[in-house]
């Protein structure tokens with residue numbers, strides 16, 4: 264069986280004592296094993312990063328950007344192969360896998376402009392003969408810990424900006440779909456990135472803890488579920504590091520009585536069920552305003568759900584593929600049962616779905632609940648599967664309150680033809696990313712991505728200028744150049760003494 268190894272300069276510290284299983288979610292079979300690394304493996308990666316980083320930071324930003332330009336071309340040239348590998352480990356359909364890569368590449372495009380955004384600030388004559396300037400300097404060594412659901416995009420969110428800013432970067436991708444991150448690191452080398460600037464270590468909690476505690480790692484970016492995000496944030500900050508940690512989500516879509524329901528249903532098919540619901544910006548809760556809207560929406564949703572095609576991830580006609588592994592399938596199905604036990608009305612049950620010829624695959628049919636209420640744990644918690652919940656709201660005020668009071672605050676959408684209501688909603692809702700007639704409001708790469716409340720710990724977002732801020736420190740220099748003479752300007756300046 265194939266073993267997926269770390270991408271560390273000089274190789275790992277030794278043969279892996281522990282490995283993890285990487286499944287083909289279509290067949291349910293183990294297709295490879297991934298090395299689960301130790302502190303000794305991380306130490307080797309950190310030593311190589313320390314050796315490489317100073318020269319990389321001293322490479323002028325334009326030259327660093329050229330590596331990004333070449334990397335973008337290489338990823339585009341290898342798009343088919345990358346998408347197939349991604350799809351075979353994650354289970355998302357090929358078109359979706361390409362989207363995962365493309366959205367990451369857009370951050371690389373942003374990173375191609377790094378010389379411009381790294382320019383500092385300058386004040387001429389801040390005092391007599393005194394100038395002040397500031398520069399953005401790299402942190403040194405940064406690390407990224409990423410989830411299974413976007414194995415290309417999220418690593419690129421992080422390493423694209425971190426490396427362009429002059430840092431060395433150590434990536435710890437999800438152990439469930441680790442091949443594409445390694446391939447991306449290989450392509451960065453091919454694009455001209457010096458050895459040691461981007462390395463990949465695999466592992467689980469043991470490796471994450473080693474990263475959190477390593478004194479030479481200055482900044483950590485994490486994306487994953489909220490409890491782990493909170494843990495990573497606390498432990499990393501405790502160790503004196505800069506940490507940003509994005510967590511889970513439960514995004515709501517508000518449907519106003521004046522919304523175009525056919526459009527809403529088409530949007531929900533993709534936003535609730537696409538990628539088997541395994542997106543942090545999925546829309547698993549729909550909030551129709553008023554009973555009439557709710558009944559009409561439900562009536563249109565049922566046939567739309569029946570028309571969804573669940574298939575293997577290589578099926579070009581499939582709307583979505585299997586979930587990532589058996590444990591996750593079981594978890595999603597048990598949340599469906601919890602919803603039933605808590606009294607929600609199960610309108611379409613996706614449990615027990617099998618695909619002929621792929622009976623062991625991790626498939627779940629699309630599921631629809633109606634009359635879900637806020638006291639249910641199946642509403643409060645993230646399910647992360649192809650499950651859509653209808654929560655009926657009597658009025659606009661309730662519709663604003665529901666996502667605002669939810670523990671998660673990643674994304675939210677409102678569907679309406681009323682500009683005033685939309686504007687009011689966007690201003691008042693307590694959520695980080697808002698869509699107006701846009702079901703998945705993921706900001707473009709030169710803006711920034713980040714939720715609120717338990718969807719993000721820390722105070723900077725991913726990519727865009729927030730990413731640049733996260734991966735750099737500001738150094739501010741105050742200078743004067745007296746020439747030994749007397750008179751005005753720098754020569755006249757005196758530091759006041761007390762008393």
Ligand code: NAD
Nearest residue numbers: 409410411436437467468471487488491509510511512543
């Ligand atoms: P996860 O939390 O299980 O894993 C994320 C990372 O943490 C992985 O690299 C994993 O190896 C590591 N990890 C797992 N358990 C750990 C532990 N006990 N201690 C230390 N590290 C541990 O998340 P996942 O299942 O891979 O991804 C899905 C989750 O990520 C969902 O909750 C989803 O909403 C969230 N997500 C959030 C965003 C966002 O930007 N807010 C984006 C994508 C995914």
